[in-house]
Structure formats: C-alpha cells, structure tokens
Amino acid sequence: MDPPPSSTTSSSTTTSQQQLFALQPGFTNLNHGSFGTVPLEILALQASFSRIAEGKPDAWFRTDYFEHVDGARKSVATLVNADVGDVVLLENASSAINGILRSAVNWQRGDKVLLLSTAYRMCVEVLDWLVNTAGIELVVVEVKFPYSQTELLQSVEGALASLHDAQPRVALFSHISSMPTLIEPVEELACLVKQHNQDCVVIIDGAHVPGAHHLDLGSHSSHLFDFYTGNLHKWCFTPKGCAFLWTRPGSRGFQRAGKEGGVQPLVISSRAEYSYTERFAYTGTRDYTAWACIPASIEWVKRNFECFEIMSARNHALIVAASRRVAALWGTSLLVPEASNIAVMADVVVPPLAQNEAQLKLIQQRMDLEYNIFFVYGKTNSSNSAVWFVRLSAQVYLELVQFETFASLFLDLLSSTQPPPPSSS
C-alpha cells in the first residue's frame, strides 16, 4: 500500500487525481463526507443512460431498467459479501431508515428504542415523530469525548441493566457516525442488546461505510444485525441517489415486505404485487439512471485504485496524518484520539479563540470565498464537554499539504476575523 502523499510533493491546489472528478479545478474539498463527489467518467455514463431512457421510454422502464437494477444489486452484494436476495436499492440512507422505522415494526405504546447521542439527526427526527404519534420511548446513551470505546460499551451495558425487564424492542446504531465522527463498535453493541433481549431488532446506519471502511455482511460478526443500510453516493463514487438496504434472512424481529406487512419501501408502487426485491426496484416513474451506474462506479475504483481496501486504507492513513498535523499546528487535540476508531474522517478541536459559532461561520465563509477551500464544523453535545471542532474528510484527490495549508489559513483568518458582537436582547 502506498503511504499518504508527502507534504512536499505538491503545493498545487488541484491534484492530478482531482482532475478525474467533477470538482472545480482549484477547489479544495475537505468535506467529501457530506455529499461525496462523482468521477467525470461516471457522470458521462449517467448522461448516456438518460439518452437511452429518453430515447425509448417504454423499453427502458418496462425491460432494460430492471436488468440494470439486478446488475447493480449483484455488484453491491459482492462488495459487501451478501446474498443478492438480501440486498435492495434505495435512494439514500434516509429512505432506508424511514422505511424500516415506519413499516417494519408494529409499534406498541411504551416500546423502547435504544440509540447513542451520536445518532444522525434524521434518525432522531423519525424517532421523535414516533414518540409523538405512536408513544414509543427513547433510551439515549451519551457518547463522551475524548472518545473511549471501553467507556461507551460500559455506558450501554449500564443503561440496559438499569432497564431490567423493560428492554428495548429496537436498537439503532451508526457504524460511522457523522458529527462527531467515529467508528462505533456495532458488533459489540449488537451483542450487548441481544444478550438482554434476543428479539431486539438491530438497525445499523452505515451511511458512511461502503468504500470507507471494511464491511462484510456475510461474516460472523454481522450475524446480529437485522437491518444494515449504506450509502454508495458518499464513498463509492456513484451519482447521487444510490444506497442499499440489507436485511438478515430469517430475522426473528421483522418480516420482509409483502401484502400483509413487513418492511416496505417508502413508496409502494404499481409493481408491489411482485416480490420483496421488486417492491424496492420500482417506486414509481422517476430517474433511475444513478442506479444503472453503480456497477461502473465500483469498477472505476478497482481500475484506478486496485480495490476498495487499498483506497480506504490510503484515505485512513491520510486522515490520521492530516488531523494530527492540523491539531499540532493549532495546539489542540482530536475528539477521537485512537486511529483504530477513525475511518476516513476526523474531528479536530478548534483553537480557543475560535470556540464560538459566529467566529467559525465567518472563517468558513472567508475560507470558501477567498481561498476556495470548504470545511464543516460542529459542536460536541456531551455533558462532560461542549467543544467546537472541524470535521475533515480524506479522499483520493487530496494530499497532506492541502490540510496543512487549510490549518495555517485558518489561523490567519482567526487573527483577522472579528465575530459580530453578541446581540443585547
């Protein structure tokens, strides 16, 4: 495996790899994690699928498209080592989580759902809606920072033990959380909840995982998951609108979609009379060209970077080196100190003078407008600390020098940016 490129190899803001992507020349994207980006070659392929679909709509929607969706499901199943019959496609992880929580469980008032304080906002919103409409109850275990895996597992065990016989019916965990970002020990967490209630339905939100971190749904360690969803448009270079949902065969906690119930797609279409996988394959007339590009996006990675493991290992090495370098330049620290708990994104605490939102917002705007660099920031919500941090993403089109440039420009902007005075109301 190649080491991450050294900081002396280039001072240009557009690397040679970046030219493979639709990103603007000269733009430094330190936030791949939010929306991903797509190779030019794949964008061109998608345009050619659009021409085919529009050229003969009936042929596309009645026949050709279904061959593409089956091919895409096979590519995804191979990528995550799953049986193709267990994999369906969706537009995004939000659709998957909504579909599961809104259809797979026949909620009873007082049912409990266990989640961590790092759960993605969308998941919390759906659960809050179920609290209000179905009377479910949430058990939220706090993740503290700096992060320690041992401490987290102890907190979850403590929370479950304190519930005695009223154990959660569902547990929902992120595999890689968003803000703050960390690899959560999902196998161990699933094991804990199933030790307390073997019928607990375990849902894993792996939105950030495919292409960023090892995923083997056929392995022994995954056998306690009931649902797993992952996005492909973040780290697998597909066009926007590509995600998958894996369901465990023979799960005790739910059924697959059928006329009588079971997990459904958000939209039940005219083709719902067919099988579980077809219910998901067609959800009404819309643009399905992104899904048709999935096999090509996966092949594109193999052609350019040999395989996903090599690419994600390179990105992991880069983000560990880069986040440590930024923290050293700022005299701060990482929210997740151990490299083994970091995938391809990392959070660096910002310097004391930048510890307020108004200041960070101004720096973010000036960094974008004046230097064409984009980054995101957030704040920890744990009770032991409330600190502002930046979340940085590594990707093949980035080099260490760009993170160093960002870190020193951040300090320059900090010394020259005055946040507006707090309002006196």
Ligand SMILES: Cc1ncc(COP(=O)(O)O)c(C=O)c1O
């Ligand atoms: C952990 C996590 N889950 C779910 C999502 C939602 O993904 P999407 O917007 O593609 O549905 C995100 C998006 O960033 C995420 O970070």
